[in-house]
Amino acid sequence: MLAFLLVLWTSLQTPLSFPDSLLHQISRSESDSAKAAMYLDLAKHYYGFEQDTAIRYAQQSLELAERAGQEKIQSNAYNVMGVALLIRSEYEEALKTHLRALAIREKLQDSTGVMESNINIGNVYYRNGDMGRAAEMYEKALGYALAVKHLRGQSMIYNNLGNYYKDRWNRTEDPKDYEQALTYVQQSLRIKEELNDHNGLVKTLTQLSQLTIQDKTKAKEYLLRALSIAEANQNTENKISVLHELANYHLQQKDYAQVKDYARQAYTLAKEAGSHFYISISAEYLVDAALGQNDYKAAYEYLSIKKDADEAVFNDSRQKIREELLVQYETEKKELENQRLTHEQQFLDLSIQRRNELLAGTAVLVLVLGVLYWQQKKNHGKLKRAHQQLEDAHLLATSQNAQIQEQADRLNATNHELSRASKFRDKIFSVISHDLRAPFSSLHSIIQLWDKKILSEEELFEVMPLIARETNALSLMLNNLLMWAKSHLGTEEGQASQFDLDELVSENIDLLLPQILQKNQTLSLDRQAGLRISSDRERLSFILRNILMNAIKFTPSEGKITVAYPSRDEILIRDTGAGMSPTMLAKLFTDRVASQKGTEGESGTGIGLMLCQEFAESIGAKILVESSPGKGSTFRIVLN
Structure with missing residues (x-):
């Protein structure tokens, strides 16, 4: 009741933000x-985006609730703290905290709370890779949800169990798991339809479309239904999310016209909503x-738009951090100022009271001497406590100012690192834009000459090899740019899988065979069957392809390229090309190397080998190079 009256009174005052109002x-x-x-x-307000702040407030709530004997608030504080710790990937501490919340809720016989704690404990196990124990906790939570007829809880648990069995099916391919x-998931859909939960329906239908991807018609039907629900409820965020799923669905089918249509709709909505992320x-x-x-x-053009949007997302995030720090600083400053004014007023009141007592004591000194002595002693104690409180407040302010300064120093260091990364990225894009301009200009000039009938068919056939080389260089350049963007803006971790190394090498040789034949070169492959390894297939393929393309590029006509396997974990690529000087070798895998022309004038960007080095490090491999001018080069890819 007291909290309600405080909220009501505050609402009549100058409007404040939710955190400021509560403080x-x-x-x-x-x-x-x-x-x-x-x-x-x-x-609860901060746990989704500022976990440190959420944990600090949850600890303060926990201390006060323990002092007041409010066990339910204690369990809820532990629950929020556990969720924040899970978001920070501190699994062991998150598990301990949720177990404390569960113990209190079981003691209070809070069935809904016990259900929630079991779900959260299951989520900790799930995130930590202990899938079996996660499923056990979800099943236990489902028992409580069914007992108390908690439909929303049942729906959430069915979704979690659906994800668990979908992951098992992806690993085992057991039809029972599927x-x-x-x-x-269908049970979750039925409950969400019963509750008329539009947001939940959209998410569950999307989950069903991912689960039924083998049945293309049904998967598409689920996505279209989700889109119609999002449109009917005018939920822009859900609509954009479903449009992205539809674009991805058609991308898997290689229906690029539909991909463009759905992605364009999502792009228009995202621009109207001002969401740089979407x-x-x-x-x-x-x-x-x-x-x-x-x-x-x-x-x-769309790559440029994506680059600008990513930079805007980064700037928005940085500005948000600054604003939150400023709000926190101003809030604490106001609180300290209020405390200081309160203590000063107490001190002033006590001083006035003492003076009045001394004046009255003068008139009736004999009668009230004993009472005056007792009163003086009491007032002195109050003054001493007030002074101590002022000292404590000063120490608190000093400590908080030091914390704010430390946070500012960390923010400056982060800004410095981000600035360095931004400068490096700008350099890469300037190289790409410079190298794109010349091939495009050359192609444009040839097309204009043909269009104006200045070139005859015979002359056109003579320049066709030039057009082929330019388009090949353009394709390589765009491929390197996209792979670079994916590695820097997405995850840095490789996706390991089992595959045959000799098959992977053969695929890349077949891909580059037209270039080898065009330059009349000889390629020798020492094939070995049964070389199965575990690594990131796509990144290793990119490394092989770039090194082979460089060997073709710098080896003259009639030259020879050799591919062999000195051991199970090593690939050797040797050419009889121009070779490299020690100076070039020292800069080979850095951004300081300039692209060299091939033996037939082939151009490049100079970032291919730098990307190869980054990908090799990401999968635990090494690239070793031996080369001498005029004697060719030998590249060795040593796998982990």
């Missing part, structure tokens, strides 16, 4: 129970659609 109420409240509840609300996953995702799908339709100009 203002906490500073005026004298009830530990009310303060514990308000600190819990602050923790059927179990499908059954749980603009970036939509632009990425539009790049894939343009590349699928061989529209390289559009692909480059």
